[in-house]
Amino acid sequence: MLKMPEPDADVLARRKSIVADLRDIVPGEGVVDATSEMRAFETDALTAYRQMPLVVVLPETVEQVSRVLRYCHKNGIRVVPRGSGTSLSGGALPLADAVLLVMSRFNRVLDIDYANRAVVVQPGVTNLGITHAVQDEGFYYAPDPSSQIACSIGGNIAENSGGVHSLKYGLTTNNVLGLEVVLINGDKVRLGGKHLDSEGYDLLALMTGSEGLLGVVTEVTVRILQKPETARAALIGFPTSETAGQCVADIIAAGIIPGGMEMMDRPAIHAAEDFVHADYPLDVEALLIVELDGPEAEVDFLLAEVEALALRNGATTIRVSKSEEERATFWAGRKAAFPSVGRISPDYLCMDGTIPRKELPRVLAGMRELSEIHGLRVANVFHAGDGNLHPLILYDANKPGELAAAEAFGADILRLCVKVGGVLTGEHGVGVEKRELMPEMFNEIDLDQQMRVKCAFDEKHLLNPGKVFPQLRRCAELGRMHIHAGAMPFPDIPRF
Amino acid sequence: MTSGDPHLRPTTEDQVRDAVAWAAVEKTPLEIVGHGSKRAIGRPMQTAETLSLADLNGLTLYEPDELVLAAWAGTPLVEIEKVLAENNQRFEFEPMDYGPLLGEEPGRGTIGGMLAANLAGPRRLKAGAARDHVLGIRCVTGRGEIVKSGGRVVKNVTGYDLSKGLAGSWGTLAVLTEVTMKVLPRAQTEATSVLFGLTDSDATAAMSLAMGSSGEVASAAHLPESVKGRFIDGQLPRAATVLRLEGFGPSVDYRFERLAQLLAPFGPTERLDDAQSRQLWQEVRDVKPFADGTMRPVWRVSVAPMEGHALVAALRLKAGIDAFYDWQGGLVWLRMEAGADAVGLRQAIRAVGGGHATLVRAAPELRRSVDVFQPQPGPLAALSARLKAEFDPIGILNPGRMAALKAPEPA
Ligand SMILES: Cc1cc2nc3c(=O)[nH]c(=O)nc-3n(C[C@H](O)[C@H](O)[C@H](O)COP(=O)(O)OP(=O)(O)OC[C@H]3O[C@@H](n4cnc5c(N)ncnc54)[C@H](O)[C@@H]3O)c2cc1C
Ligand SMILES: Cc1cc2nc3c(=O)[nH]c(=O)nc-3n(C[C@H](O)[C@H](O)[C@H](O)COP(=O)(O)OP(=O)(O)OC[C@H]3O[C@@H](n4cnc5c(N)ncnc54)[C@H](O)[C@@H]3O)c2cc1C
Numbered sequence: 001m002l003k004m005p006e007p008d009a010d011v012l013a014r015r016k017s018i019v020a021d022l023r024d025i026v027p028g029e030g031v032v033d034a035t036s037e038m039r040a041f042e043t044d045a046l047t048a049y050r051q052m053p054l055v056v057v058l059p060e061t062v063e064q065v066s067r068v069l070r071y072c073h074k075n076g077i078r079v080v081p082r083g084s085g086t087s088l089s090g091g092a093l094p095l096a097d098a099v100l101l102v103m104s105r106f107n108r109v110l111d112i113d114y115a116n117r118a119v120v121v122q123p124g125v126t127n128l129g130i131t132h133a134v135q136d137e138g139f140y141y142a143p144d145p146s147s148q149i150a151c152s153i154g155g156n157i158a159e160n161s162g163g164v165h166s167l168k169y170g171l172t173t174n175n176v177l178g179l180e181v182v183l184i185n186g187d188k189v190r191l192g193g194k195h196l197d198s199e200g201y202d203l204l205a206l207m208t209g210s211e212g213l214l215g216v217v218t219e220v221t222v223r224i225l226q227k228p229e230t231a232r233a234a235l236i237g238f239p240t241s242e243t244a245g246q247c248v249a250d251i252i253a254a255g256i257i258p259g260g261m262e263m264m265d266r267p268a269i270h271a272a273e274d275f276v277h278a279d280y281p282l283d284v285e286a287l288l289i290v291e292l293d294g295p296e297a298e299v300d301f302l303l304a305e306v307e308a309l310a311l312r313n314g315a316t317t318i319r320v321s322k323s324e325e326e327r328a329t330f331w332a333g334r335k336a337a338f339p340s341v342g343r344i345s346p347d348y349l350c351m352d353g354t355i356p357r358k359e360l361p362r363v364l365a366g367m368r369e370l371s372e373i374h375g376l377r378v379a380n381v382f383h384a385g386d387g388n389l390h391p392l393i394l395y396d397a398n399k400p401g402e403l404a405a406a407e408a409f410g411a412d413i414l415r416l417c418v419k420v421g422g423v424l425t426g427e428h429g430v431g432v433e434k435r436e437l438m439p440e441m442f443n444e445i446d447l448d449q450q451m452r453v454k455c456a457f458d459e460k461h462l463l464n465p466g467k468v469f470p471q472l473r474r475c476a477e478l479g480r481m482h483i484h485a486g487a488m489p490f491p492d493i494p495r496f
Numbered sequence: 497m498t499s500g501d502p503h504l505r506p507t508t509e510d511q512v513r514d515a516v517a518w519a520a521v522e523k524t525p526l527e528i529v530g531h532g533s534k535r536a537i538g539r540p541m542q543t544a545e546t547l548s549l550a551d552l553n554g555l556t557l558y559e560p561d562e563l564v565l566a567a568w569a570g571t572p573l574v575e576i577e578k579v580l581a582e583n584n585q586r587f588e589f590e591p592m593d594y595g596p597l598l599g600e601e602p603g604r605g606t607i608g609g610m611l612a613a614n615l616a617g618p619r620r621l622k623a624g625a626a627r628d629h630v631l632g633i634r635c636v637t638g639r640g641e642i643v644k645s646g647g648r649v650v651k652n653v654t655g656y657d658l659s660k661g662l663a664g665s666w667g668t669l670a671v672l673t674e675v676t677m678k679v680l681p682r683a684q685t686e687a688t689s690v691l692f693g694l695t696d697s698d699a700t701a702a703m704s705l706a707m708g709s710s711g712e713v714a715s716a717a718h719l720p721e722s723v724k725g726r727f728i729d730g731q732l733p734r735a736a737t738v739l740r741l742e743g744f745g746p747s748v749d750y751r752f753e754r755l756a757q758l759l760a761p762f763g764p765t766e767r768l769d770d771a772q773s774r775q776l777w778q779e780v781r782d783v784k785p786f787a788d789g790t791m792r793p794v795w796r797v798s799v800a801p802m803e804g805h806a807l808v809a810a811l812r813l814k815a816g817i818d819a820f821y822d823w824q825g826g827l828v829w830l831r832m833e834a835g836a837d838a839v840g841l842r843q844a845i846r847a848v849g850g851g852h853a854t855l856v857r858a859a860p861e862l863r864r865s866v867d868v869f870q871p872q873p874g875p876l877a878a879l880s881a882r883l884k885a886e887f888d889p890i891g892i893l894n895p896g897r898m899a900a901l902k903a904p905e906p907a
Binding site for chain 1: 520559560561562563564584614616620621624625627628637639641642643644645647648649650651652653654655656657658660661662663664665669680681682684701704707708709710711712743744746747749750751754798799800801802823826827849850851852854869870872873875876878879880882883884885886887889890
């Protein structure tokens with residue numbers, strides 16, 4: 001178990017009066033302090049970690065958020081923001097001495113502006129809720145995490161979530177136009193809006209993916225798109241993961257950017273087939289689902305290209321969807337990959353690293369070796385088009401030592417990702433889960449500079465401490481300059 | 497500053513660090529330049545030394561199959577774009593060439609300057625800006641430290657996104673030393689669909705309809721009567737509302753037809769084919785009508801797409817202006833016939849729901865006397881100043897370049 005920041009004994013001791021003060025700000029049912037009722041919030045989707053919060057607050061207005069934060073700021077109380085609690089990296093894990101600020105009552109769609117293709121929502125609206133609000137007019141919101149039915153758009157902002165569509169339509173960060181954010185001191189700032197590229201520092205970019213450490217998102221403006229005219233998918237089986245990987249590279253190199261391109265390895269194919277009976281080929285090592293979307297003429301043309309590339313790479317099965325039902329069937333297995341793996345193993349750990357695509361064969365081979373070393377099985381489903389892997393490590397929490405082994409295995413996989421030029425997390429965030437691995441990617445100077453960004457927003461480290469950074473340093477300490485004072489004048493630097 | 501000024505011209509990242517560290521110790525403000533092609537933008541500065549990145553150049557990584565390219569910050573864009581073109585690739589965000597508008601030579605500029613200015617051309621609507629395509633950076637902060645962020649892969653949420661955070665920071669937070677970008681295949685072909693003779697407000701409605709369709713329109717601009725003669729060698733007979741379609745041949749043809757049906761209520765649609773279409777959009781990108789060799793003030797205004805024409809109509813009541821629209825009407829290029837009237841312009845922007853105005857061309861006296869960049873409300877300005885101080889505590893990097901950000905007192 002990772003160590004979380006030492007609870008502040010003084011805050012714990014003041015709990016009663018803090019709860020009373022918060023009740024003044026958020027009346028009615030908005031403050032929850034009974035253990036039985038707080039139980040529902042003690043973990044997010046990284047269920048290996050649990051912690052009761054100091055108190056749960058569910059504000060309803062921006063004014064309340066601002067007052068709660070200002071109160072906490074003034075009184076040195078930590079705050080953990082939470083959306084729907086589907087984070088897989090423990091981003092919304094409570095702290096014993098912190099207010100858990102749950103944004104779920106911010107659930108209204110505020111403005112649908114088709115002419116400007118912009119929708120303004122409160123942060124608690126679910127990802128899919130945005131699409132539901134606009135689909136009658138043929139529009140949708142493109143980023144589509146698999147958790148889209150449950151996860152909140154505020155959580156998406158905090159995690160910079162992506163999904164199958166990200167390859168072609170970008171991540172959250174590419175689809176957000178504006179935010180309203182309340183800072184820990186209670187200040188309210190607006191970033192962006194329905195217009196593009198505001199000047200000034202790109203705080204929108206810094207907020208997106210900041211994992212609840214920089215501010216609380218209270219309003220979101222996103223771009224919506226018109227649904228493509230058609231979508232068709234090809235299901236392609238390969239004898240080896242190398243050939244499948246090469247096919248992915250060839251498709252991209254041919255200038256084709258599919259709406260989605262997903263891969264599954266043998267264990268994942270078998271688990272999915274057993275569960276949903278999608279009629280997947282079982283004699284292949286890798287299965288690729290390539291979806292083309294757009295005008296019909298284009299989709300037909302490109303599917304033929306994809307088929308040719310697949311054949312050239314030795315594909316043993318190629319099926320192209322002829323109806324919406326068939327397309328849905330192709331996807332059914334992929335979409336159910338996690339639960340179907342859940343059926344063949346009591347527990348699994350879902351990892352999330354990104355690698356340069358060409359390293360895929362090497363990383364898959366590395367994973368097989370690690371699987372033997374750690375004595376645990378691994379199934380792979382991934383966003384092949386952008387190199388984002390989701391190895392599922394199978395383990396049994398009831399067997400002593402297996403969780404630790406699974407975590408060690410996961411860490412080794414992520415180290416391997418970094419080694420081949422990739423990164424520790426592609427979409428699930430660092431949270432508590434990958435906190436200790438940050439030095440694999442960044443040196444101390446890099447991390448200090450990131451923490452200085454934190455200092456600009458939250459000098460006292462009150463917002464979601466213990467997440468993302470392996471160690472917290474006081475801002476005053478980070479502010480000191482240690483310059484190796486080169487006496488003038490850089491003899492080596494040319495001047496003209 | 498004039499060309500006779502001393503320039504520090506480091507050739508390695510370590511030298512960049514040494515130069516900045518020295519400046520920090522000496523509390524000597526530095527002007528950061530690539531090619532200096534945009535020195536005429538932003539507020540004029542008083543700096544003692546100039547740090548030029550022009551000699552820190554060369555590609556450090558290019559893997560066409562992986563759609564990734566990295567280069568030292570001073571690498572000329574023309575060189576990069578040439579290498580990309582040889583591989584049938586491009587920067588999808590199509591950044592403009594400010595040279596002509598500012599009365600300078602075209603074709604200058606570095607990749608570091610490109611990201612520092614976060615420009616984007618007409619394809620912004622569909623493809624995003626430079627910020628949306630940066631994957632990673634290396635830089636030297638005002639503390640004289642080398643810092644890296646991001647990486648070379650598209651999906652990455654490891655730590656704060658400092659790479660995007662430095663986009664558009666105009667060299668006031670850190671000196672970029674290496675930039676890694678996503679690149680994309682060049683479209684096989686393109687065509688432009690043209691509607692003639694629409695009023696600004698009808699054009700706005702037509703562009704909105706087109707962009708809200710499934711026709712995958714890549715760019716939408718409106719070129720009113722007053723500017724139409726200055727595009728594609730005067731071949732546009734009347735005000736033109738132009739929509740760009742890109743992609744594989746059959747797809748472009750099909751979408752052109754569908755769009756023509758959709759837009760029929762606005763009149764018949766004509767077609768510009770590949771070469772002419774490319775010329776037109778480059779001219780829109782580089783603001784050709786106002787590249788007139790004068791220093792008459794030019795504003796770059798970003799508002800919600802449906803509001804651009806209303807803004808222009810309101811401004812016309814008060815002053816002599818000329819205007820045309822990119823980004824579905826949301827990017828308004830304004831040339832003022834007389835003064836810059838920053839106050840009036842910004843009031844008008846507030847009245848249409850908010851946005852931003854940047855004075856991109858004006859005589860130096862004027863640039864000194866108005867807010868070149870959009871002033872920010874108090875809490876946002878305070879936050880920006882705190883961020884500046886965390887990167888550049890002594891305030892030595894391009895002090896005063898972004899007006900809203902006062903350099904902090906020396907620590
Ligand atoms: C089955 C499953 C599949 C998933 N698939 C994907 C996927 O395909 N792609 C993907 O990217 N992710 C995926 N996820 C992860 C998760 O759903 C996303 O990260 C999601 O964005 C989290 O949203 P949430 O509302 O549940 O946030 P929470 O879990 O409540 O919080 C996540 C983080 O956001 C912060 N936060 C929440 N709301 C706010 C706010 N209003 N202001 C500031 N900070 C806030 C929290 O402090 C925390 O750090 C999946 C999760 C599950 C369980
Ligand atoms: C073919 C062609 C393509 C072009 N493509 C682009 C393009 O892709 N994008 C684009 O924006 N323009 C483009 N231009 C236009 C113009 O040349 C650019 O704006 C140019 O990139 C600016 O670079 P510069 O080095 O001249 O910037 P400068 O005018 O020197 O600097 C611009 C700003 O960036 C800062 N800056 C410069 N270098 C750095 C650095 N290394 N680190 C931190 N801050 C820095 C400066 O301080 C200043 O605030 C293009 C021009 C041509 C001819």
